[in-house]
Amino acid sequence: MRHWRATLALSVLLLATLPATARDLAEGMALCQAIAQDQVRLACFDSLAAPDAIARFSGKGGSITPRFEIAAPSRLNFTSKDVVMVIYLLDEAGSVVQNLHRAGAGDGTFLIERAGTYSVQVNATGAWEIEILPEAGG
Incomplete structure (x- = not known):
């Protein structure tokens, strides 16, 4: 460690x-x-x-991302490349902050309003990508 x-x-x-x-x-x-x-x-x-990205993750199937820290409101963008994607934004203690779904291939987004340390648990049937970006004006 x-x-x-x-x-x-x-x-x-x-x-x-x-x-x-x-x-x-x-x-x-x-x-x-x-x-x-x-x-x-x-x-x-x-x-x-993507020099402005706070964090970027990609994978296939289920995974939990490494922790990342945000100091201001930030945008969680996610892309599913397959049929189903369910993600959980987790706080530092591992508690669910937000549950997000994507049915079918495509993109989604969620505004993380509070500064803190987070990770994302992903359950997907295929490939996926996640990007954390500073919120414009945030």
């Missing part, structure tokens, strides 16, 4: 140093490629593709 936290802290520091302009994209790609831990490396590449 201690090793994982140290790796995460180092990765967050590394992510904060990523280039902000398109001309520096090659440098950012090289930084991401150097990360050994798969999940952290993927988050690094995701941050290059």
Whole structure:
């Protein structure tokens, strides 16, 4: 557990140093490629593709995302690539804050109004994606 936290802290520091302009994209790609831990490396590449995203997750079937923290109202966007997707926004204690459903392939959204630490439990029949973005004007 201690090793994982140290790796995460180092990765967050590394992510904060990523280039902000398109001309520096090659440098950012090289930084991401150097990360050994798969999940952290993927988050690094995701941050290059969507630099404003607080968190991005994807998977297939059931899963619980790693925790993420928001400091202001934020938008939880979700995409189902199959027939059924049921997700639960969980607070830091693991209690359900909001239950969300998606019947059929497509997108949905939910405004997380309160700052805090959250995770998302996903139950899906296929592939899915979740993105947490700062709310415009939030």
